[in-house]
Amino acid sequence: MSLPDTYRLLYDLPADPGQSDLVPVVVTLADLLKGDSMCARLARYFMERRGAWIDGRDLQEVGGVYAWRSRVSDLRKAPWHLDIQNLQRQETAECPICDGDGYGTSLSMNCARCHGRGKVTFTRSLYRLA
Ligand SMILES: [Zn+2]
Numbered sequence: 001m002s003l004p005d006t007y008r009l010l011y012d013l014p015a016d017p018g019q020s021d022l023v024p025v026v027v028t029l030a031d032l033l034k035g036d037s038m039c040a041r042l043a044r045y046f047m048e049r050r051g052a053w054i055d056g057r058d059l060q061e062v063g064g065v066y067a068w069r070s071r072v073s074d075l076r077k078a079p080w081h082l083d084i085q086n087l088q089r090q091e092t093a094e095c096p097i098c099d100g101d102g103y104g105t106s107l108s109m110n111c112a113r114c115h116g117r118g119k120v121t122f123t124r125s126l127y128r129l130a
Contacts, residue, residue: 027079038064042071043080046129053087056125072127083130092121 033044042063046054063071075082094100095118098111102118110116
Protein backbone atom coordinates (compact mmCIF):
# COMPACT_ATOMS: atom_id res chain seq x y z
CA MET A 1 0.00 0.00 0.00
CA SER A 2 1.28 3.44 -0.79
CA LEU A 3 0.00 6.52 0.93
CA PRO A 4 -1.74 9.20 -1.06
CA ASP A 5 0.39 12.33 -1.42
CA THR A 6 -2.26 14.35 0.36
CA TYR A 7 -1.59 12.44 3.54
CA ARG A 8 2.03 13.46 3.77
CA LEU A 9 1.05 17.07 3.27
CA LEU A 10 -1.48 17.10 6.08
CA TYR A 11 1.06 18.35 8.54
CA ASP A 12 1.62 21.44 6.45
CA LEU A 13 -2.04 22.42 6.47
CA PRO A 14 -2.66 26.15 6.83
CA ALA A 15 -4.31 27.48 9.98
CA ASP A 16 -7.62 27.53 8.14
CA PRO A 17 -7.98 24.11 6.54
CA GLY A 18 -10.93 25.42 4.54
CA GLN A 19 -8.48 27.21 2.30
CA SER A 20 -6.75 23.99 1.44
CA ASP A 21 -7.79 21.54 -1.23
CA LEU A 22 -6.07 18.76 0.69
CA VAL A 23 -8.36 15.99 1.81
CA PRO A 24 -7.72 14.68 5.32
CA VAL A 25 -7.43 10.92 5.42
CA VAL A 26 -7.13 8.61 8.38
CA VAL A 27 -4.22 6.22 8.23
CA THR A 28 -3.63 3.80 11.05
CA LEU A 29 -0.33 2.36 12.17
CA ALA A 30 -1.49 -0.95 10.73
CA ASP A 31 -1.90 0.75 7.35
CA LEU A 32 1.54 2.31 7.60
CA LEU A 33 3.12 -1.02 8.46
CA LYS A 34 1.77 -2.53 5.25
CA GLY A 35 3.87 -0.12 3.22
CA ASP A 36 6.96 -1.12 1.32
CA SER A 37 9.02 1.98 2.13
CA MET A 38 12.26 1.70 4.05
CA CYS A 39 10.50 3.36 6.99
CA ALA A 40 7.81 0.67 6.93
CA ARG A 41 10.41 -2.06 6.78
CA LEU A 42 12.30 -0.56 9.69
CA ALA A 43 9.08 -0.05 11.68
CA ARG A 44 8.10 -3.70 11.16
CA TYR A 45 11.56 -4.74 12.33
CA PHE A 46 11.09 -2.75 15.54
CA MET A 47 7.52 -3.99 16.07
CA GLU A 48 8.64 -7.61 15.78
CA ARG A 49 11.27 -6.95 18.48
CA ARG A 50 9.38 -4.59 20.74
CA GLY A 51 11.18 -4.01 24.03
CA ALA A 52 14.46 -5.56 22.88
CA TRP A 53 17.62 -3.50 22.44
CA ILE A 54 18.81 -3.70 18.85
CA ASP A 55 22.33 -2.94 17.73
CA GLY A 56 22.57 -0.06 15.27
CA ARG A 57 24.52 -2.30 12.92
CA ASP A 58 21.49 -4.56 12.61
CA LEU A 59 19.28 -1.57 11.86
CA GLN A 60 21.69 -0.58 9.14
CA GLU A 61 20.97 -3.89 7.42
CA VAL A 62 17.25 -3.16 7.43
CA GLY A 63 17.08 0.61 7.02
CA GLY A 64 19.96 1.21 4.63
CA VAL A 65 23.60 1.93 5.38
CA TYR A 66 23.43 5.67 4.82
CA ALA A 67 19.90 6.56 5.85
CA TRP A 68 18.90 4.32 8.71
CA ARG A 69 19.48 7.01 11.35
CA SER A 70 17.27 9.43 9.44
CA ARG A 71 14.60 6.76 9.16
CA VAL A 72 14.72 6.09 12.89
CA SER A 73 14.23 9.83 13.33
CA ASP A 74 11.30 9.76 10.89
CA LEU A 75 9.69 6.89 12.79
CA ARG A 76 9.70 8.99 15.97
CA LYS A 77 7.67 11.69 14.25
CA ALA A 78 4.28 11.87 12.56
CA PRO A 79 2.69 9.86 11.19
CA TRP A 80 4.51 7.02 12.96
CA HIS A 81 4.95 8.35 16.51
CA LEU A 82 6.98 5.28 17.53
CA ASP A 83 8.65 5.56 20.93
CA ILE A 84 12.12 4.49 19.86
CA GLN A 85 14.69 4.85 22.60
CA ASN A 86 18.43 5.04 22.13
CA LEU A 87 21.41 4.43 24.35
CA GLN A 88 25.12 4.38 23.75
CA ARG A 89 27.70 2.56 25.76
CA GLN A 90 31.44 2.22 25.63
CA GLU A 91 32.69 -1.28 25.04
CA THR A 92 36.14 -2.80 24.96
CA ALA A 93 37.15 -5.63 22.66
CA GLU A 94 40.24 -7.40 21.48
CA CYS A 95 41.87 -5.42 18.68
CA PRO A 96 40.64 -6.84 15.36
CA ILE A 97 43.86 -5.87 13.56
CA CYS A 98 46.50 -7.48 15.77
CA ASP A 99 44.19 -10.03 17.45
CA GLY A 100 45.14 -8.61 20.83
CA ASP A 101 48.92 -9.03 20.79
CA GLY A 102 49.56 -5.31 20.27
CA TYR A 103 52.08 -5.73 17.49
CA GLY A 104 51.83 -4.36 13.99
CA THR A 105 53.11 -5.87 10.78
CA SER A 106 56.62 -5.85 12.24
CA LEU A 107 57.03 -7.27 15.74
CA SER A 108 59.14 -4.23 16.60
CA MET A 109 56.23 -1.87 15.94
CA ASN A 110 53.03 -1.26 17.85
CA CYS A 111 49.78 -2.04 16.11
CA ALA A 112 48.54 1.12 14.39
CA ARG A 113 44.96 0.47 15.44
CA CYS A 114 45.34 -0.15 19.19
CA HIS A 115 48.78 1.45 19.66
CA GLY A 116 50.15 -1.68 21.28
CA ARG A 117 47.39 -2.05 23.87
CA GLY A 118 45.80 -5.07 22.23
CA LYS A 119 42.36 -3.70 23.12
CA VAL A 120 40.14 -1.19 21.42
CA THR A 121 37.23 0.75 22.85
CA PHE A 122 34.25 1.72 20.78
CA THR A 123 30.80 3.13 21.22
CA ARG A 124 27.89 0.79 20.64
CA SER A 125 24.53 2.36 19.80
CA LEU A 126 21.44 0.43 20.81
CA TYR A 127 17.82 1.19 19.97
CA ARG A 128 14.52 -0.22 21.14
CA LEU A 129 10.86 0.33 20.61
CA ALA A 130 9.35 0.88 24.06
ZN1 LIG B 1 45.95 -3.88 17.65
